[in-house]
Amino acid sequence: MSTPFYVSPQQAMADRAEYARKGIARGRSLVVLQYADGIVFVGENPSRALHKFSEIYDRIAFAAAGKYNEYENLRIGGVRYADLRGYTYDRDDVTARGLANVYAQTLGTIFSSAGEKPYEVELVVAEVGDSPAGDQIYRLPHDGSIVDEHGSVAVGGNAEQISSFLDQRHRDGMSLAEALKLAVQALSRDTNGSEREIPAERLEVAVLDRTRPQQRKFKRIVGRQLSRLLEADTPSSTPTDAPSDEEPDESQE
Amino acid sequence: MEANPRSTGRLPAAFLTPGSSSFMDFLSDHSPDLLPGRRTLPPVQGAIEAPHGTTIVATTFPGGVVLAGDRRATMGNMIAQRDIEKVFPADEYSAVGIAGTAGLAVEMVKLFQLELEHFEKVEGTQLSLEGKANRLSTMIRSNLGMAMQGLAVVPLFAGWDVDREKGRIFSYDVTGGRSEEHGFAATGSGSIFARGAMKKLYREDLTEQQAVTLVVQALYDAADDDSATGGPDVARRIYPIVTVITEDGFRRLTEAECSDVARSILERRLEQPDGPRAALL
Numbered sequence: 001m002s003t004p005f006y007v008s009p010q011q012a013m014a015d016r017a018e019y020a021r022k023g024i025a026r027g028r029s030l031v032v033l034q035y036a037d038g039i040v041f042v043g044e045n046p047s048r049a050l051h052k053f054s055e056i057y058d059r060i061a062f063a064a065a066g067k068y069n070e071y072e073n074l075r076i077g078g079v080r081y082a083d084l085r086g087y088t089y090d091r092d093d094v095t096a097r098g099l100a101n102v103y104a105q106t107l108g109t110i111f112s113s114a115g116e117k118p119y120e121v122e123l124v125v126a127e128v129g130d131s132p133a134g135d136q137i138y139r140l141p142h143d144g145s146i147v148d149e150h151g152s153v154a155v156g157g158n159a160e161q162i163s164s165f166l167d168q169r170h171r172d173g174m175s176l177a178e179a180l181k182l183a184v185q186a187l188s189r190d191t192n193g194s195e196r197e198i199p200a201e202r203l204e205v206a207v208l209d210r211t212r213p214q215q216r217k218f219k220r221i222v223g224r225q226l227s228r229l230l231e232a233d234t235p236s237s238t239p240t241d242a243p244s245d246e247e248p249d250e251s252q253e
Numbered sequence: 254m255e256a257n258p259r260s261t262g263r264l265p266a267a268f269l270t271p272g273s274s275s276f277m278d279f280l281s282d283h284s285p286d287l288l289p290g291r292r293t294l295p296p297v298q299g300a301i302e303a304p305h306g307t308t309i310v311a312t313t314f315p316g317g318v319v320l321a322g323d324r325r326a327t328m329g330n331m332i333a334q335r336d337i338e339k340v341f342p343a344d345e346y347s348a349v350g351i352a353g354t355a356g357l358a359v360e361m362v363k364l365f366q367l368e369l370e371h372f373e374k375v376e377g378t379q380l381s382l383e384g385k386a387n388r389l390s391t392m393i394r395s396n397l398g399m400a401m402q403g404l405a406v407v408p409l410f411a412g413w414d415v416d417r418e419k420g421r422i423f424s425y426d427v428t429g430g431r432s433e434e435h436g437f438a439a440t441g442s443g444s445i446f447a448r449g450a451m452k453k454l455y456r457e458d459l460t461e462q463q464a465v466t467l468v469v470q471a472l473y474d475a476a477d478d479d480s481a482t483g484g485p486d487v488a489r490r491i492y493p494i495v496t497v498i499t500e501d502g503f504r505r506l507t508e509a510e511c512s513d514v515a516r517s518i519l520e521r522r523l524e525q526p527d528g529p530r531a532a533l534l
Contacts (some may be wrong), residue, residue: 055374077268079374080279087276087367088287105262106269216370 016111016118020142023120024066029156030124030204031186032063032149033170034135035179038128038209038217042183043156045204053206055218057082057094059128061208065156066121066142074103074123091215096127100138100146108144118142122155128208128217132172154186162186177232180205184230200227276371277364277392289360290395300403304333306358308443308475308482309340309350309409311422312455313436314464317499318420320411321468322350323443323476324491325483335483340494342503344369347385347412348496352441354404361392361406368392382414386423386431394429409440413498420498437467443475443482450474453531465495465506469514470528485515 007015030043030052041053041063053063056078064071081102082094103123111118123140139147139155152170154162165186174182184203188195205221212219221229267283277288285291294301304326311320326334333355340350341362349365351358368388373379380388389410396406410423422434437455439447450471459467469485472493476484485492492511497504506514522528 073269076375077264080268083276083367083371102264106264109263
């Protein structure tokens with residue numbers, strides 16, 4: 001008769017954390033930055049159909065790195081949660097804080113229950129306020145903790161290096177073009193310090209734009225608008241680069 | 254209804270079940286009591302007294318479609334509300350106007366708007382106009398029990414078909430039967446009179462401005478002959494709600510625009526109370 005192998009709880013949790021972290025690190029990084037008129041999401045994503053960023057509710061968006069099927073599931077859960085809450089109470093009663101809490105509980109329960117495989121995802125939930133002071137950005141690692149972030153966040157494979165790069169360079173009140181360029185610069189740095197070029201068609205960019213007249217503030221930036229922003233001369237391009245609101249939300253060019 | 258009924262605070266399984274992109278399907282799994290169609294009414298004698306909305310009209314023109322409604326809600330002989338709004342945007346490219354029991358209608362519109370938005374967020378793309386019209390059909394059908402007790406909701410749905418590049422109108426009956434209308438359509442108690450007016454005034458080459466005038470004329474005629482439909486109220490500055498949907502999306506005319514149209518019609522009617530005359534032959 002064989003005795004079951006004893007594994008200390010510490011070791012078990014460390015193994016699970018290691019497993020989740022490795023899974024997340026395989027995915028490409030993405031960054032979320034505050035700029036003067038809102039919050040911008042930038043990531044490298046060769047797919048045009050499988051999004052890393054998406055709309056949850058009027059002012060709330062979601063970004064995720066890691067395993068697609070797992071974060072897609074959480075995203076749809078979040079949309080259902082937000083829509084149900086808004087339907088039951090009022091649209092104003094749906095908040096990023098509430099959503100982040102639910103995600104944290106969900107990830108935390110899955111992480112610590114021995115029967116389930118830990119999710120290999122790291123999420124960002126962001127809500128744009130009426131002014132930059134009202135913006136909220138929450139980062140949710142795989143284990144169910146919540147980190148309240150300000151200014152800039154990076155998640156995914158190379159997150160630590162990118163965050164420190166962004167922390168040094170990000171400042172309040174950047175224009176969209178400036179923030180976007182900084183984000184692309186941060187994403188183009190490899191682990192070994194060398195830089196590579198990320199072409200515009202491999203970038204996925206979305207904004208929560210507080211100046212948008214519609215109730216729903218989320219908008220993808222694609223095609224010509226994206227290349228125009230990337231080519232804009234950074235110092236002189238402050239007021240003109242607000243995204244146009246003529247196009248519908250999900251426009252793809 | 255809180256999302257996390259259990260103490261763990263974790264999203265319940267229904268939230269994370271992959272599959273349906275429909276908010277109504279999700280509701281019927283997770284909290285069916287929130288669905289309007291699932292309620293059972295206690296047996297009552299006669300019809301239930303509740304405010305009813307009245308006339309909705311729509312017409313297409315080469316660049317889009319116009320949907321408009323009067324502002325009156327009645328309860329028996331009484332005017333329940335003078336400034337009720339019965340025409341709503343359903344999403345960026347469609348609108349819905351509702352005649353029938355006002356309370357149920359507003360709830361149905363709210364759920365319909367959410368259904369379209371939910372699908373758009375989950376799938377990353379909009380439903381086709383036909384798809385939207387069919388969803389509305391399902392919702393009306395689920396209200397059939399209420400309709401049999403006198404609480405019917407009968408909408409008119411209009412939108413810009415992005416694929417076919419034209420404005421389209423769909424009308425419904427209480428059983429959820431859906432039919433596409435060509436040119437113009439009306440629903441509600443004053444619809445007979447409104448339809449008669451539009452039949453004589455409608456042309457295929459209307460401009461947007463003419464189409465707006467046409468629907469306000471039709472509402473005027475409905476109010477003229479139907480006591481439950483409200484005409485333009487100049488003293489209180491209450492004018493019909495007029496919405497236009499084109500390639501550029503949904504737009505609701507401002508109060509000033511509506512008042513201009515209504516006042517110019519009113520002025521002509523002072524001389525000719527029955528409105529413009531169509532050719533005899």
